[in-house]
Amino acid sequence: MNASFKNFISIGLLAWLTALNLAVAVKLSYHTQDLFEESVSFLDKIYNPVAGYLYFLFFPPAAGKHETRSSVWYATGLLQRNEGDDVKQSVKIIKNDIADQKKVPVFNPWDPNWRGFIGSNLIVIYEEFRHLISEDVQMRDNTVGDSYRVGGENDDVLYPSYSNPALMRAVATGWTRWMLNDSNMTAAGELYARKVLDLFDRINTLSEFNSPTYAGFSLYALTMWIKYIPQSSLMGQNGARMIEAVWETIGNLNNANLRNIAGPWERTYGFDMNQYVAILNIYIWSLVGKSQAPGIDQTWSMAHADDFEYAPLISVLAPDHNALMPKSVIQKLVSFPGEYLY
Numbered sequence: 001m002n003a004s005f006k007n008f009i010s011i012g013l014l015a016w017l018t019a020l021n022l023a024v025a026v027k028l029s030y031h032t033q034d035l036f037e038e039s040v041s042f043l044d045k046i047y048n049p050v051a052g053y054l055y056f057l058f059f060p061p062a063a064g065k066h067e068t069r070s071s072v073w074y075a076t077g078l079l080q081r082n083e084g085d086d087v088k089q090s091v092k093i094i095k096n097d098i099a100d101q102k103k104v105p106v107f108n109p110w111d112p113n114w115r116g117f118i119g120s121n122l123i124v125i126y127e128e129f130r131h132l133i134s135e136d137v138q139m140r141d142n143t144v145g146d147s148y149r150v151g152g153e154n155d156d157v158l159y160p161s162y163s164n165p166a167l168m169r170a171v172a173t174g175w176t177r178w179m180l181n182d183s184n185m186t187a188a189g190e191l192y193a194r195k196v197l198d199l200f201d202r203i204n205t206l207s208e209f210n211s212p213t214y215a216g217f218s219l220y221a222l223t224m225w226i227k228y229i230p231q232s233s234l235m236g237q238n239g240a241r242m243i244e245a246v247w248e249t250i251g252n253l254n255n256a257n258l259r260n261i262a263g264p265w266e267r268t269y270g271f272d273m274n275q276y277v278a279i280l281n282i283y284i285w286s287l288v289g290k291s292q293a294p295g296i297d298q299t300w301s302m303a304h305a306d307d308f309e310y311a312p313l314i315s316v317l318a319p320d321h322n323a324l325m326p327k328s329v330i331q332k333l334v335s336f337p338g339e340y341l342y
Contacts (some may be wrong), residue, residue, distance in 0.1 A: 025081075025082060026080060026315075026316050026319060027319065028318065029286075029318070029319070029322070031285065031286055031287065031288065031289045031290075032286045032315050032318045032319075032322070033315075034285075034289070034290060035282065035285045035286050035311055035314075035315055036077065036080065036311065036312060036315035036316075038290075038299070039077065039308060039309070039311030039312055039315070040074070040077040040078075040080075040081055040311075040312055042300050042308065043070075043073075043074045043077065043309060043312070047074060047089070049089055049092075051066055052071075052089065052092035052093050052095075052096045053066030053068070053071045053093065053096060054066065054067055054070050054071045054074055054309070055067070057070070057305060057306045057309065058305070058306035068096075068097050068100055068114065068118065069114050069117050069118055070306060070309035070310075071093045071096070072094070072097050072117075072118050072121045072122065072125075073121065073309050073310055073311075073312055073313045074093065074309065074312060075089075075090040075093040075094055075125065076090075076121060076124060076125055076128075076129075076312050076313045076316055077311075077312025077313075077315075077316075078090040078093075079125060079128070079129040079132055079133075080128075080129070080312065080315070082132065087132050087133065090125075090132075090133070091133055091134075091137055094122070094133070094137060095137065097118055098122075101115075112158075113158075113164075113165045113168075116165045116168035116169055116172060117168065117217075119168075119172045120168045120171060120172050120220075120221065120224060121313060123171070123172065123175050123224065123228060124224070124313065124316060124317065127227075127228055160192065160195035160196045160198075160199055161199055161207040162207070162208070163196070163206040163207045163208040163214065163215075163218045164208060164214045164215075164217035164218045164221065166192070166195075166196050167196060167218050167221035167222060167225070168217075168220075168221045168224075169192060170189055170192045170193040170196060170221075170225075170235060171189075171221055171224045171225055171228065171235060173185055173188050173189035173192060174186070174189030174190070174193065174229050174233055174235055175224075175228050175229060176189075177189055178229070189233075189235075190233065193233070193234045193235050193238075197234060197238055200242060200245075204245050205245060205249055206218055206246060206266075207266070208266045208267055209249075209264070209265070209266040210249060210250070210261065210263070210264065210266060211265055211266050211267040211268060212261055212265070212268055212273055212278030212279070212280045212281070213267065213268070213269060213278045213280070213304075213307065214267050215250070215279070215280060216278065216279020216280045216282065216283055216310075216314075218246065219243060219246060219247075219279075219283065219321065220279075220310075220313070220314060220317065222239045222242050222243050223239070223243065223317045223320055223321040224317070225238070225239030225242075226239035226240050226243070226320065227317065227320045240324055243321065244324055244325075244326055247324075247325060247326065248326065248328075248329060250280065251326070251328065251329035251332040251333065252332070252342045253342065254332055254333060255336055256292070256332065256334055256335050256336040257336045258274075259273070259274055259292070259293065259294045259295075260272055260273050260274065260294055261280065261294075269304050270303065273294035273295070274294050274295055274296065275302065275303055276303035276304040277295065277299060277302050277303070277304045277305050277306075277307045277308045278294070278307065279307055279310060279314070280294075281293050281294045282307075282310060282311050282314050283314065283321075284333055286314060286315065286318045286322065287322055287325060287330060287333060288330065288333045288334050292333060292334050
C-alpha cells in the first residue's frame with residue numbers, strides 16, 4: 001500500500017471518528033446551542049484545570065476557592081462539547097466530586113441538598129456520555145446519603161413539600177433501583193414519588209409555587225423522571241403532565257413585554273428577573289432565544305450569576321423537556337396577549 005493511500009485512509013478514519021464523536025453528543029436546537037456555547041465559554045474562564053474545579057463565583061469572601069456542585073454542571077458541558085482535553089478535565093472533576101463527599105451528619109458547613117444536585121447530574125452523565133469515560137469512573141460509588149434523610153429528624157427539612165430536592169431524591173432513588181435491581185430502593189423511590197404526587201395533585205402545581213429559581217430545578221428533575229425512569233413507575237407515568245402543568249402556570253403569570261414572571265411566588269430572589277439569574281431565565285432562553293428571555297446581555301454580571309453555571313446541564317436535557325412545551329405557553333413567552341385575569 002503506497003504512502004499517499006495510507007494517508008488517505010488515515011485521514012478518512014480520523015474524519016469518521018470525529019464524526020462519530022460529534023454524532024453521540026446530544027443534538028441541540030438553535031436557541032439551546034446558543035445557550036450552551038455561551039455558558040460553557042463563560043465557565044471555561046473560571047475553571048482551574050490544575051485543581052479540577054471551578055472557582056467559587058457567587059460569594060466574594062470565597063474568592064480563590066473552588067466549588068463542587070457547579071463543577072459537575074461544567075463537566076456535563078465538557079462531555080457534550082468534547083473538544084481537546086474536555087473529556088480528561090471532565091473525568092478529573094467527576095473523580096474530585098465523588099472523593100469529596102461528606103459522610104457525616106447533616107447541616108454542618110455544607111448544604112445536604114447538593115447530594116441531590118450532584119448525584120442526579122452524575123446520572124445524566126452516565127446515561128448520556130458513558131461511552132466517553134472509562135468503566136472505573138462509571139462505576140465509582142456514590143454515597144446513598146438521601147436515603148437516610150427524613151424531614152423533621154436531626155433538623156432536616158427534606159419533606160415532600162420541598163419540591164426541588166424531593167423530586168431529585170425520587171429520581172435518584174428510582175434510577176439506582178433499576179440499575180442495581182434493588183427492590184428496597186424500588187419501594188422507597190415509588191413511595192417518595194407518591195408523596196410528592198399527592199401534594200402536586202391537590203391543586204395541580206408544585207409546593208414551591210411559581211419560584212423562578214426552584215421551579216426551574218424541579219423541571220430539571222421532572223425531565224429526568226420522563227427520560228430515565230421506566231413507564232412502569234409513577235415517575236415515568238406522571239412526569240410529562242407535571243412539566244406541562246408547571247409551564248401552564250408560568251405562561252399565565254409571564255409578561256412577555258416585561259420579560260418577567262409576576263407573583264405570587266413561594267420563593268424568589270427578587271421582583272425583576274432581568275436583575276438576577278433565575279433558572280427559568282435559562283429555560284426560556286432555550287425555548288425562545290436570549291432576546292426573549294429575562295436578563296441582560298452580560299448574563300455573568302447579574303445577581304445570582306452562579307445559577308448560570310447550571311445552563312450546560314439544562315441544555316443537554318432540553319430536547320426532551322422542550323418537546324413537552326404547550327404551544328400556547330410558547331406563544332405567551334414571546335407575546336403578551338393583553339390584560340386578563342388568572
